[in-house]
Amino acid sequence: MPPTPPFSFRVTCTDGAARAGVMTTPHGAVETPMFMPVGTQGAVKAMTVRGLQDAGARIILGNTYHLWLRPGAELIARRGGLHRFNGWPGPILTDSGGYQVFSLAERRKVEETGVHFRSHLDGSAMLLTPERAVEIQALLGSDIAMVLDECPPHPSTREAIAASLQLTGRWARRGRARFEAVRAGDTDGPAPTTPGQAQFGIVQGGVFADLRAESAGHLLEVGFEGYAIGGLSVGEPSEVMYDVVGATTPHLPAGQPRYLMGVGTPADLVEAVSRGVDLFDCVLPTRNARNGQLFTRLGPLNVKNARFAEDDAPPDPECGCYTCRNFSRAYLRHLFVAGEMTGSMLNTIHNLAFYLDTMRLIRDAIAFGTFDAFKAAYLRALGTRPFAP
Amino acid sequence: MPPTPPFSFRVTCTDGAARAGVMTTPHGAVETPMFMPVGTQGAVKAMTVRGLQDAGARIILGNTYHLWLRPGAELIARRGGLHRFNGWPGPILTDSGGYQVFSLAERRKVEETGVHFRSHLDGSAMLLTPERAVEIQALLGSDIAMVLDECPPHPSTREAIAASLQLTGRWARRGRARFEAVRAGDTDGPAPTTPGQAQFGIVQGGVFADLRAESAGHLLEVGFEGYAIGGLSVGEPSEVMYDVVGATTPHLPAGQPRYLMGVGTPADLVEAVSRGVDLFDCVLPTRNARNGQLFTRLGPLNVKNARFAEDDAPPDPECGCYTCRNFSRAYLRHLFVAGEMTGSMLNTIHNLAFYLDTMRLIRDAIAFGTFDAFKAAYLRALGTRPFAP
Numbered sequence: 001m002p003p004t005p006p007f008s009f010r011v012t013c014t015d016g017a018a019r020a021g022v023m024t025t026p027h028g029a030v031e032t033p034m035f036m037p038v039g040t041q042g043a044v045k046a047m048t049v050r051g052l053q054d055a056g057a058r059i060i061l062g063n064t065y066h067l068w069l070r071p072g073a074e075l076i077a078r079r080g081g082l083h084r085f086n087g088w089p090g091p092i093l094t095d096s097g098g099y100q101v102f103s104l105a106e107r108r109k110v111e112e113t114g115v116h117f118r119s120h121l122d123g124s125a126m127l128l129t130p131e132r133a134v135e136i137q138a139l140l141g142s143d144i145a146m147v148l149d150e151c152p153p154h155p156s157t158r159e160a161i162a163a164s165l166q167l168t169g170r171w172a173r174r175g176r177a178r179f180e181a182v183r184a185g186d187t188d189g190p191a192p193t194t195p196g197q198a199q200f201g202i203v204q205g206g207v208f209a210d211l212r213a214e215s216a217g218h219l220l221e222v223g224f225e226g227y228a229i230g231g232l233s234v235g236e237p238s239e240v241m242y243d244v245v246g247a248t249t250p251h252l253p254a255g256q257p258r259y260l261m262g263v264g265t266p267a268d269l270v271e272a273v274s275r276g277v278d279l280f281d282c283v284l285p286t287r288n289a290r291n292g293q294l295f296t297r298l299g300p301l302n303v304k305n306a307r308f309a310e311d312d313a314p315p316d317p318e319c320g321c322y323t324c325r326n327f328s329r330a331y332l333r334h335l336f337v338a339g340e341m342t343g344s345m346l347n348t349i350h351n352l353a354f355y356l357d358t359m360r361l362i363r364d365a366i367a368f369g370t371f372d373a374f375k376a377a378y379l380r381a382l383g384t385r386p387f388a389p
Numbered sequence: 390m391p392p393t394p395p396f397s398f399r400v401t402c403t404d405g406a407a408r409a410g411v412m413t414t415p416h417g418a419v420e421t422p423m424f425m426p427v428g429t430q431g432a433v434k435a436m437t438v439r440g441l442q443d444a445g446a447r448i449i450l451g452n453t454y455h456l457w458l459r460p461g462a463e464l465i466a467r468r469g470g471l472h473r474f475n476g477w478p479g480p481i482l483t484d485s486g487g488y489q490v491f492s493l494a495e496r497r498k499v500e501e502t503g504v505h506f507r508s509h510l511d512g513s514a515m516l517l518t519p520e521r522a523v524e525i526q527a528l529l530g531s532d533i534a535m536v537l538d539e540c541p542p543h544p545s546t547r548e549a550i551a552a553s554l555q556l557t558g559r560w561a562r563r564g565r566a567r568f569e570a571v572r573a574g575d576t577d578g579p580a581p582t583t584p585g586q587a588q589f590g591i592v593q594g595g596v597f598a599d600l601r602a603e604s605a606g607h608l609l610e611v612g613f614e615g616y617a618i619g620g621l622s623v624g625e626p627s628e629v630m631y632d633v634v635g636a637t638t639p640h641l642p643a644g645q646p647r648y649l650m651g652v653g654t655p656a657d658l659v660e661a662v663s664r665g666v667d668l669f670d671c672v673l674p675t676r677n678a679r680n681g682q683l684f685t686r687l688g689p690l691n692v693k694n695a696r697f698a699e700d701d702a703p704p705d706p707e708c709g710c711y712t713c714r715n716f717s718r719a720y721l722r723h724l725f726v727a728g729e730m731t732g733s734m735l736n737t738i739h740n741l742a743f744y745l746d747t748m749r750l751i752r753d754a755i756a757f758g759t760f761d762a763f764k765a766a767y768l769r770a771l772g773t774r775p776f777a778p
Contacts, residue, residue, distance in 0.1 A: 043724055043731035071723045079701060079719060087715045312468060326476045330468060334460045335432055341730060342432035
């Protein structure tokens with residue numbers, strides 16, 4: 001067998017600040033810009049693996065916090081890692097667990113060593129450190145692991161953000177050291193279930209451009225295979241988020257992937273790509289599907305609306321997904337009103353296909369050097385919002 | 390376009406009382422014996438159409454009561470009928486609505502004309518008559534419509550059952566008359582959305598063989614395209630049910646399909662086929678899947694059981710379904726414990742594939758003249774129950 005290819009990233013094409021590229025991981029290559037569906041507890045909600053593949057998914061995200069608590073990282077490692085466990089054959093990115101600790105867990109206490117918290121499942125006392133985050137993700141065997149960062153609440157003062165940045169920087173150094181030790185196999189740590197795993201750093205800094213630049217500097221000193229922008233889409237206006245992204249990407253290496261965490265709406269994807277972002281994840285397409293909101297080229301459509309009761313059109317007439325090829329708004333509305341799980345399944349298929357189609361259109365536009373025109377037309381169509389109440 | 394083929398049934402092979410056949414409907418042919426997954430509200434719960442097809446489903450059931458109340462039979466007819474509405478391209482059988490009226494609806498009152506009740510959704514006053522049951526099913530456009538019968542509670546006295554039989558017989562005559570009038574197109578009634586729809590009568594009679602024979606006699610006088618056995622699997626012991634089935638099928642025409650309604654377990658299917666039954670429906674495989682119970686060749690497996698937490702085997706190692714080809718008991722247990730919808734989806738795929746595989750094995754055994762040996766081996770394997778607690 002040939003050796004597992006190391007992680008690599010190559011920009012194949014640029015159009016302004018937008019870039020198209022290929023990211024190679026131990027479980028295969030991914031064209032960028034790309035959106036990653038969120039598989040919180042080891043499954044993308046209301047989807048099967050074949051459904052994800054059919055919708056065009058190439059890389060998915062797993063949540064370290066959830067999998068650590070249940071069924072446990074060691075149990076998954078004994079199954080051969082997350083890929084063997086959940087049947088997803090392509091690349092997987094895992095977060096560090098930090099975001100959920102800061103948003104879900106009870107009785108948090110942040111110290112230099114890490115963050116103490118109580119499990120939201122059974123109240124048991126847990127400690128997540130930069131080193132432990134590395135070890136858990138080595139056990140899970142994701143293709144891309146994220147370093148542990150502190151996620152300050154929004155809004156926070158400039159002073160609080162600046163202090164938090166320093167801790168995030170120290171944690172980044174510790175996390176990278178542990179990652180390299182585990183990778184070298186010269187420690188008592190766990191055997192990674194995916195050889196060749198990469199690790200990304202996370203830029204913090206709130207909405208302050210100079211703090212973002214400082215945070216990026218910390219991470220570049222340490223050195224990672226890729227860089228994420230964290231702590232956005234937490235309540236700030238979209239324009240502020242776009243400005244922060246635009247002020248951050250110039251401080252990140254051109255030859256490495258950039259990942260905007262937890263973002264966002266279809267418009268957010270296009271705006272961030274135009275500022276040099278390569279990777280995204282967000283629960284919006286899957287969560288909103290289960291709530292009856294379908295994304296379309298002409299804006300969101302709330303399928304529970306009575307106006308769709310006798311509407312025989314597919315959710316998005318321009319979409320080629322399984323749902324749009326076979327089912328009407330009238331049928332999807334009926335399933336939603338009747339509380340049928342099949343409705344959540346069909347809505348999720350469409351929303352993910354819509355997001356992944358958007359990414360394909362973005363990649364094609366960059367390759368053809370027409371990204372600006374594409375962006376303008378895409379945002380204009382979204383803005384027409386014919387489905388608004 | 391060639392004319393829509395009329396409904397027909399042909400026995401191709403017998404082995405003892407067991408029969409293999411082909412039932413041709415306006416939406417295609419179905420090999421029998423066959424199991425029909427239940428699509429209560431126009432969707433088989435936790436399944437898509439392509440998932441059903443992949444699992445081997447050829448004909449599904451729709452519940453007239455549910456679809457009549459929501460979204461409404463007229464709305465579905467305006468969509469072109471149930472097939473156009475829910476995207477299922479093959480045959481559909483609809484029940485009469487009676488069973489749900491007798492089990493779900495509030496403030497029931499049975500009169501000669503029909504049954505008055507209140508909707509379980511909004512309490513509105515409704516009346517279901519033999520004629521209305523025909524009209525609703527004509528609007529839905531199923532391939533096989535069921536006549537309205539009275540479903541007496543279990544247990545009932547012999548006197549109550551005998552009296553109920555007479556009403557069921559009179560309703561059968563009225564239902565058939567209305568069906569023929571609608572089919573002839575010479576009435577003010579609805580235009581059937583599926584030309585060539587067939588209608589089955591329903592034999593009642595509780596656990597009393599002579600009353601079953603009398604009920605069959607009523608229906609044969611009227612004349613239907615097929616005959617169902619209703620009012621079983623309502624609490625009586627399995628052996629009693631098998632005896633009643635065995636005592637009823639000899640009174641039904643050999644050249645027409647026989648449908649045992651609402652039955653049953655894998656063992657029930659094999660036992661009933663050996664007594665001459667061709668068609669089945671039951672919520673057991675789909676409902677139990679959502680509750681974590683998987684059917685296997687060696688008996689049921691409760692996936693929530695802690696003993697499966699680290700079990701890397703598929704649910705049923707001999708099964709070739711999507712779930713068994715790709716996922717372990719350990720993963721399915723995790724999904725169940727974590728409350729992931731994907732678990733219900735994968736469990737339902739397996740349970741339906743298991744039921745439909747069983748029907749295929751039954752048909753093959755009949756064709757090879759080895760049904761008795763198959764039945765003995767199948768029941769013996771089920772009886773080993775290695776998964777029992």
